[in-house]
Amino acid sequence: MKVCLVTGASSGIGLATALDLLGAGYVVYGAARRVERMDVVRAAGGHVVPTDLRDPDDLDRLVETVVAEQGRIDVLVSNAGTVLHGAVEDVPLGTAREYLDLNLLAPARLAQLVLPHMRAQGSGTIVNVSSVAGEIAMPLGGWYYAAKHGLEALSDTLRMEVGHFGIDVVIIQPGIIRTEFGDHAADQLREFSGEGAYQDMAGVMAGRMGSGPDQQGSEATVVAEVVRQAIEADRPETRYAVGLMAEDLLRLGRTLPDRAFDEMILRSVR
Numbered sequence: 306m307k308v309c310l311v312t313g314a315s316s317g318i319g320l321a322t323a324l325d326l327l328g329a330g331y332v333v334y335g336a337a338r339r340v341e342r343m344d345v346v347r348a349a350g351g352h353v354v355p356t357d358l359r360d361p362d363d364l365d366r367l368v369e370t371v372v373a374e375q376g377r378i379d380v381l382v383s384n385a386g387t388v389l390h391g392a393v394e395d396v397p398l399g400t401a402r403e404y405l406d407l408n409l410l411a412p413a414r415l416a417q418l419v420l421p422h423m424r425a426q427g428s429g430t431i432v433n434v435s436s437v438a439g440e441i442a443m444p445l446g447g448w449y450y451a452a453k454h455g456l457e458a459l460s461d462t463l464r465m466e467v468g469h470f471g472i473d474v475v476i477i478q479p480g481i482i483r484t485e486f487g488d489h490a491a492d493q494l495r496e497f498s499g500e501g502a503y504q505d506m507a508g509v510m511a512g513r514m515g516s517g518p519d520q521q522g523s524e525a526t527v528v529a530e531v532v533r534q535a536i537e538a539d540r541p542e543t544r545y546a547v548g549l550m551a552e553d554l555l556r557l558g559r560t561l562p563d564r565a566f567d568e569m570i571l572r573s574v575r
Contacts, residue, residue, distance in 0.1 A: 307536070308332045308375045310367070312358060312415070313385030314351075315342035317484040318434060318525045322382055325529035326536075327351050334371050337385065358385050358411040359403070368418040377426055380536055381419045383412035384434040386452075390490040391497025392507070393447040401448045408452040413459055420467065429472040430536055433460045434528075437478050437551050441558035443570050445494060445503065445510055464543060475535045476544045480551030483522040487514040509574050523548035 309326050313319030314335030320343075323335045327349045335346040336356040343353045354370055356363045371378050386408040389396065416431055423429025439457035442450040457476055464474035491514040498507040528547050535541040546552045558566060 306330055306332050307379035308377055309380040310334045310371055310378060311382040311384060312336045314346055315339040318528045319384040321525035321529035322384060322532050323351055324349055325533055329533055332375060336367055359406050364414050364418060372422055378419050378422050380430045381415055382432045382532060383415055388486045388490045389448045390446050390493040392445055392503040395497040396448055404448055405452055409455045412456060416463060423472050424470045427471045432475045432477060432532055432535060434477045437480050437554045439478060440555055444574060445498060445507060473541050475541050477532060478544055478546045478551055479528050480548035480554060481522040482525055482528060482548050484525060490514050506574055521549060
């Protein structure tokens with residue numbers, strides 16, 4: 306049985322992925338700060354490791370725990386992260402640095418920590434959960450898009466570096482998924498850009514975000530199924546687009562000229 310480490314396993318895509326892999330018979334370690342929200346992972350037979358991914362010591366301890374208890378690590382699913390919305394001009398750089406630490410540097414450090422073990426085994430899979438935001442960008446989310454673009458560039462480089470060791474690197478690009486992130490993004494828009502030069506655009510965008518029964522999007526379980534598909538493939542795709550609007554948005558971003566794409570997006574937020 307493959308030994309899998311899933312970060313951000315307390316909610317959303319991470320929780321759905323941990324449960325899906327447990328249901329498929331894998332050994333699963335779930336990592337997150339909100340331990341109480343991983344009781345369902347433990348109840349399903351998983352291992353729970355309280356982890357603050359912004360703490361380098363916690364990252365070291367996390368990987369050491371998995372290897373000490375299982376003797377190997379076959380799959381890393383770097384899913385943990387959050388959102389940061391607000392105009393580039395409005396978001397303090399200190400806030401942006403903290404965000405990049407969690408959403409870009411933590412997955413990079415975890416890859417550094419698991420790679421020696423995967424190389425020794427001659428096998429392994431690193432799955433980085435990105436977003437359609439890894440290829441496209443929209444207004445008032447510059448730091449979010451920067452982190453996802455960076456994660457995809459890092460993944461592409463890593464794939465070329467470690468493939469000959471028998472290690473696969475896979476990018477997952479969810480589209481619109483029903484999670485709690487919409488509420489956070491709306492609150493951030495109001496906090497950072499609710500007044501001033503960008504308030505009109507921020508008001509429109511915040512009004513369209515949020516959770517609840519009317520929220521559009523695919524369930525997190527559809528992403529979890531694709532993660533497992535990538536793990537089980539003999540030769541996985543380098544990228545998997547999944548969820549509402551994922552393929553459509555990526556296709557538009559890849560084919561439209563920049564200014565035409567800009568205008569299409571701006572029309573939707575006016």
